Amino acid sequence: VVVTPFSGAVLGVDWGTTNRRVFRIEGSTVTTTERDPLGVTGIARNGYPAEVAAIRARFGDLPMLLAGMVGSNIGWRSVPYVAAPLGMAALAGGLSWIDERTAIVPGVSIATVGRADVMRGEEVQVLGAVAAGLVPPDALVCQPGTHCKWVTLAGGEILDFTTAMTGELFALLRAHGLLSPQLDAEVTAGSAFREGVDAGKARDLAASLFGIRAAKLLGRRDDADAASYLSGLLIGSDVTARLTRPGDVYILADPALGELYAIALAENGRTAHVVDSHAAFVAGIVAIGKLIA
Amino acid sequence: VVVTPFSGAVLGVDWGTTNRRVFRIEGSTVTTTERDPLGVTGIARNGYPAEVAAIRARFGDLPMLLAGMVGSNIGWRSVPYVAAPLGMAALAGGLSWIDERTAIVPGVSIATVGRADVMRGEEVQVLGAVAAGLVPPDALVCQPGTHCKWVTLAGGEILDFTTAMTGELFALLRAHGLLSPQLDAEVTAGSAFREGVDAGKARDLAASLFGIRAAKLLGRRDDADAASYLSGLLIGSDVTARLTRPGDVYILADPALGELYAIALAENGRTAHVVDSHAAFVAGIVAIGKLIA
Numbered sequence: 001v002v003v004t005p006f007s008g009a010v011l012g013v014d015w016g017t018t019n020r021r022v023f024r025i026e027g028s029t030v031t032t033t034e035r036d037p038l039g040v041t042g043i044a045r046n047g048y049p050a051e052v053a054a055i056r057a058r059f060g061d062l063p064m065l066l067a068g069m070v071g072s073n074i075g076w077r078s079v080p081y082v083a084a085p086l087g088m089a090a091l092a093g094g095l096s097w098i099d100e101r102t103a104i105v106p107g108v109s110i111a112t113v114g115r116a117d118v119m120r121g122e123e124v125q126v127l128g129a130v131a132a133g134l135v136p137p138d139a140l141v142c143q144p145g146t147h148c149k150w151v152t153l154a155g156g157e158i159l160d161f162t163t164a165m166t167g168e169l170f171a172l173l174r175a176h177g178l179l180s181p182q183l184d185a186e187v188t189a190g191s192a193f194r195e196g197v198d199a200g201k202a203r204d205l206a207a208s209l210f211g212i213r214a215a216k217l218l219g220r221r222d223d224a225d226a227a228s229y230l231s232g233l234l235i236g237s238d239v240t241a242r243l244t245r246p247g248d249v250y251i252l253a254d255p256a257l258g259e260l261y262a263i264a265l266a267e268n269g270r271t272a273h274v275v276d277s278h279a280a281f282v283a284g285i286v287a288i289g290k291l292i293a
Numbered sequence: 294v295v296v297t298p299f300s301g302a303v304l305g306v307d308w309g310t311t312n313r314r315v316f317r318i319e320g321s322t323v324t325t326t327e328r329d330p331l332g333v334t335g336i337a338r339n340g341y342p343a344e345v346a347a348i349r350a351r352f353g354d355l356p357m358l359l360a361g362m363v364g365s366n367i368g369w370r371s372v373p374y375v376a377a378p379l380g381m382a383a384l385a386g387g388l389s390w391i392d393e394r395t396a397i398v399p400g401v402s403i404a405t406v407g408r409a410d411v412m413r414g415e416e417v418q419v420l421g422a423v424a425a426g427l428v429p430p431d432a433l434v435c436q437p438g439t440h441c442k443w444v445t446l447a448g449g450e451i452l453d454f455t456t457a458m459t460g461e462l463f464a465l466l467r468a469h470g471l472l473s474p475q476l477d478a479e480v481t482a483g484s485a486f487r488e489g490v491d492a493g494k495a496r497d498l499a500a501s502l503f504g505i506r507a508a509k510l511l512g513r514r515d516d517a518d519a520a521s522y523l524s525g526l527l528i529g530s531d532v533t534a535r536l537t538r539p540g541d542v543y544i545l546a547d548p549a550l551g552e553l554y555a556i557a558l559a560e561n562g563r564t565a566h567v568v569d570s571h572a573a574f575v576a577g578i579v580a581i582g583k584l585i586a
Binding site for chain 1: 374408409410440441455456457458459461469470495497498500502503507534
């Protein structure tokens, strides 16, 4: 029996565009985890060996799996996408090895006649959630965020997925343009959010957005509610467009954003289950570790 | 017979947010017109009397009708909206008089249970187009721009209208965010624009937008075509959402933008007629002038 580096404790890094989170995992248990703002946009192209050494100095001199934008053309190295449909074995087979105990997980692509889509990092969460029994092998999974992923699982594999720029549109509209001065308030999961979800069912975003301005000018809605309404409108449009098949929806998210999507799904007649996205990521790293151990 | 100031030559000013256009009109003919970047955002609240005097010094010491954002809370004075449905007489009745030969045309509002919308300036164009026979009295009228207006005319009156933030979304996405670096090229009315229009039929904007990124990453579309595709997507979504009634569509626009909307309408099975928006505005000023003369 060859004992490989990945048969014991490992480090898993969810390395995104603006943040990263490091997990030290022993067995299937997280013993230490830490988030910092050193996403790939904060690291020089040749800075990764030193970053990885620094992570090992802090979290333990252990084998390491890196996932997310670290494997993109703005990260450490551009790791080719693996085409869907795919399961955990194909993901492990596509690892890009830096050295014998350091590897980057590939992203996933869809490239059919009518559609093109990509993900990097979410594949570890969603297949990890299946491996850990947090999500059934046949399900619709929602991963909210700047670029919200909607994944159709079939037989435990990623069959298809769609990315919606929902979070980015919210951020753009809040920071720039006509509506920006109305959108200072915090988003809350109240009646304004639900009104927005309801408006989102019309899937007429450009007109519904101007309605936010008109509602202010005509005294219809207080600006304290405008951000919540906008959030509901964008999440509601996203949800309404995605429900082409029946069944429950599994949301991999932090609790606050997960709750907003769960409400929007309920308003569209769906039952939603919020699953902790960190637990799903860790389960994915553990599952890949087992496949290469 | 009382001879009023408005029985002879008049000045009409289309005074928008970032630009204004002055027309000197004799009878129904424009003898001089000029556009400059002195929209209301470029003029201090107390600067309007001097601006109006300067216009008269350049174009003639004539009675003057002002329309557009000059009548808003960021303009000279906030002129109350007149509620639709309304025709030219109600518009003339809602004039806000600065002095006996200077008046601001009111904007129009919709405020029913389910909908709130406003316009300022477009009402002069659309009712002017009807008055001049450029548009039939029962028609769907499209006024493209930063905030595209779609007006349902019935019996020569504005029955209903919807504003879509189509142009503003294009500008926001071009200037900020993930897609911005892909969107430098000029928009052209070619196959990429038509592909975008086709994608817009799905009315799934947030997902179609991310598709622009994915198409680049997977080598599906050159960035030279991305801006045209985005324009098609946004205009196509707008058009598709608006075609709830059969019939031809009348576009009040400058020729370039009018052509893009005409193509999108044709791709959705509609015949479009492009009408010069300056001629429509002038006809509106002439018609109001007659009503108050």
